[in-house]
Amino acid sequence: MNKHASTGLGAARISGGVATDQKHDSARKHVTGGAVYIDDMPEPAGTLHACLGLSTVAHGTIRSIDLSAVRAASGVVDVITGEDVPGENDISPSGKHDEPVLATGKVEFHGQPIFAVVARTREEARRACRLARIDYDELPALLDIDGLDPGGDRLVTAPLTLQRGDATAAITAAPRHVAGQMRVGGQDHFYLEGHIAMAVPGEDMDVTVFSSTQHPSEVQHMVAHALGVPSHAVTIEVRRMGGGFGGKETQANQFGAVAAIAAKRLGRAVKIRPDRDDDMVATGKRHDFLIDYEVGFDDEGNILGVDFTYGARCGFSSDLSGPVTDRALFHCDNAYFYPAVKARSAPYYTNTVSNTAFRGFGGPQGMMGAERIVDEVAFALGKDPLEIRKRNFYGRNGDEGRDVTPYHQTVEDNVVHRIVEELEASADYKRRRREIEAFNANSGIVKRGIALTPVKFGISFTATHFNQAGALVHVYTDGSVHLNHGGTEMGQGLYVKVAQVVAEEFQIDLDRVKITATTTGKVPNTSATAASSGSDLNGMAARNAARQIKDRLCDFAARKYGLPKDQIKFLPNRVRVGNQEIPFAELIREAYMARVQLSAAGFYKTPKIHWDRDRGAGRPFYYFAYGASCSEVSIDTLTGEYMVERSDILHETGRSLNRAIDLGQIEGGFVQGMGWLTTEELVWDEKGRLRTHAPSTYKIPLASDRPKIFNVALADWAEAHEPTIHRSKAVGEPPFMLAMSVFHALSDAVASVADHRICPRLDAPATPERVLMAVERLRGETGK
């Protein structure tokens, strides 16, 4: 537990309430190595270890499987194939039954799990795995989406179209128009703790699985289906993950299912922890996109009409590709008003690993399309892209006619104008742009660039029913509180934020609230901790539980002391009852003696939201989160190498529950986003093999890649427009997209070699190679 100075009975404020900077609840354990991740838990006696055998072709039918050498290998206890799955051999989260636990008959991507070896040690399991002999009849593999047709080629799920006005007519009628295509790469999550599950068999049908998952309820349901048992037989528990970022939203199902199947077959605990390479090869990533766009605009730079097709490489199964590509469309506007718009998604089937959730969930890719068309307009007119951005923002609140999104939701909480104005001033954008121009005029090799980009991100699961949450709060007779909720802790500080909410509600010090591991046995049918919704939903549910108990305590105290309820007030660590103050713990003891229930299950569902996918209209988002960033870079035009010289961020998180935690989310999200758009490049070869499957080949940012000067500020004037938990706003995903300013600063630096007359049309990630090649292309086109 964190050490909080206990505030005693006379204090004016509790220690650790909302809107205070609290440390991560596990910070002390993190730094001492005492924080227990699943691989650190003591294993039950006789624990076995599983390893997955993966497909070595991208697409084919399995002609024969010879696992005799695997079975005979040292230490091997069992080998499991798809035929051995006792229930349904499926872990598809979309309900489309398109993703087996273990492939049978055919394989659809290189790295698809076909069998599992269970051995005494992990090393023996790994060694045995390599002895399998599997023959395939190879089939043509569809690896890339370039050239695919949304109308003709196979999709993994139904596409979406958003439409408002007549985009084609608007573009045709516009004085100017530009069309183009942009490639936006995928991203591996590279959570430092890879996937892991440990299943411990219980009596009857029961099994408990410790799973590194953002979605315990889904793992529970998938394990139950795979075992062919009711969900009540399966308990999933997770205290913490070593990072998730969306990579453990559905991808933990596989490991949970394999561990549970093996554990029930063998009656022994089974742990599965793929090594980094297998984790990267066999689990899904951020979708890469190919965005076709056309934009019509006038000579001032007003966007008049846009047409987008967002093609996504989804991989072999639907997984979350439907909602991911939907969210890309929901963000094809970023912060811009389109008078006429048509945007359609094309979630393509490919013979690659099934892509999945990743921080932003398609939103970042959607916004990249928006920012590209802004760039096109700016270059076509010879104007600063920032001018085009500001010109096309959604109207200020109340500015009717410029406040409706492509999905027909009215933007009611727009603060992008103020954020961008303030950031433009604090980052000294205008002066620096002039200085950069002067620098570039004199510098032959090194060129600088600057860009300021906004973010408007919709908050809520777009599947309305996911926007619910539960919590369980117990108050023990000593006045200490046990808190549990459906949200999972992956480092984002959710647990401490929700604990702050409960401490605030009861007016007790934070160290009186015990944060406990997320488990399906305490709070059922939870949604994934995703969509930035963790504190919004679980904070509300926990507050609801605490309020139920408080109400009972008020009733009890009013009854006992013969006072009206409004004479009962919760003060820091005490309760005022009429003219006397009773320590909180004392009141609890009295309530217990009077047989008052001191436990409550809390619940919350987000109000106001609705979404009609067939019509492409509704209010999918409860509110929007806003921010902006300004970045300056230097590029070396001999090698394409670059550096981020400075980034300034202004971001709003409403009335923050915990600014320290929010600041960490913003800084971390930004750098992670930078990685996505700069050095993180996923490379598959012609055989469909992922060639970047470990940190030696897949390059996430280092400390020396972060902006050399990094100024991050929270908009302290911000307050949630809607009655969210203590008027705070979600912070998990929105900052990720602030990194677009780095990408556009690189583009700006590249553009300088052609006097900003040609749009560099950089693809992402903008590796040094892409930067250099863009410089070469621009120089070629201008004859310089």
Place this chain on the structure above:
Amino acid sequence: MARRELRFLLNDEQVALSDIRPDETLLDYLRLTRSLRGTKEGCAEGDCGACTVLVGRLVDGELVYESVNACIRFLGSLDACHVVTVEHLKGSDDALHPVQQAMVDFHGSQCGFCTPGFVMSLYALWMRAPNPSDEAIEKALQGNLCRCTGYEAIMRAARAVSSYGDAGKDALATERSAVAARLAELRDGARVEIGTGKDRLIVPATIDDFAEVLEREPGATIVAGSTDVGLWVTKFMREISPAVFIGGIEELRSMSEKDGIITIGAGVSYSEAHRLLRARIPSLGPLIDRIGGEQVRNMGTIGGNIANGSPIGDTPPPLIVLGATLTLRKGAARRTIALEDFFIDYGKQDRAAGEFIEAVHVPVPDAGTHFSAYKVTKRRDEDITAALGAFSVSVGADGKVAFARIAYGGMAATPKRARAVEAALVGRPWEIATIEAAMEAYRTDFTPISDMRASAEYRMLAAKNLLKRFYLDTTGTTTPITVKRFEAV
């Protein structure tokens, strides 16, 4: 008489192991055998740093602690060393160590999985440099990946550590002489031999002992820093028995300079080589800083970088253009060859069975010679070379190129000279027109491949442009010719 057990200190405890495999990693030993689970596995290839621990060893009688990757460090390399894990930072009371307290107070952890590794890297830095510059912090953290924080909070913590405590009063400082004495005691001058049949490891006591062992066991796997061999085990599950661990042989770790020639023992680590080379051949300093992360540089050796024959090793191209030679030894017999001739083809080097590299000899370029080496990578630090160019050129009084030696890594199956390019330079004026003309010659010298690091086209273009950068570097232009994170001090 060979000793049949390996002995080292683990935190406060002396360990003696007589039943270990040659491929047993320190990380597995800590986590599985000792249940010391504060040290994490993130990648098992020395790239993420979640497994960072400190290893203390005696260097010329002085006890030196360095950060290393436990995931690719074999137990066999730890004889007479002091292994310090995150668990050792726990003081007698409940107080946190200054590094830990700073990390807590500045919100340096989010998911926490990488955190023990960061703590250990920062601990090593703090002992060495209690008030480090940002440049020093970033360098110390090149081998530690964090996916959550964006590093800013960790940087704040790193700058503040000394305000939480005095590095001179730290346990590892106050107990230094006592630990040094214990390690000296463990160093009994005996060869260590453990295991039989398929599972054998040998730790020779001296260089002569090593020569003898290798002559007897020509098929043995030589393990120095294990930054490459470690991956043979963790990634490819290759058998390495019998493994001969040479990291502790002092004669292989010596460096000296005589008559303008620096002699580097094959077992000298990148970090150790950096100290001398940076002073004598300054442009090698920044290059070595970009090899691996700090942990890898503390383990990996110059000899290993040469011996494994990789086309993307970072030291061969510059050493080739400097005219380095190798001493190879087999038993008592020694021979000397030009480094350039060592690399025959992909995976094939001029090293006989039972032979080993003893030392590399590097002539210091004379004052009139321009020398530089540049590495191009996707990510600036801790990345493997896409293309690396090394250049040594001298220009005569007539303004014409008198001597040119150029070599590249990443452009061919071996580190390779650019002879056609050299020929296009020699005898011509050292001016941009000559450079641009020489660029045509690259086609003769190189046909690079496309892979996950770079396309052939990019490799070729960047390689040519490095020649231009080198030229500009020699002419002292006033505008910058490359992006620099920190100005040279």
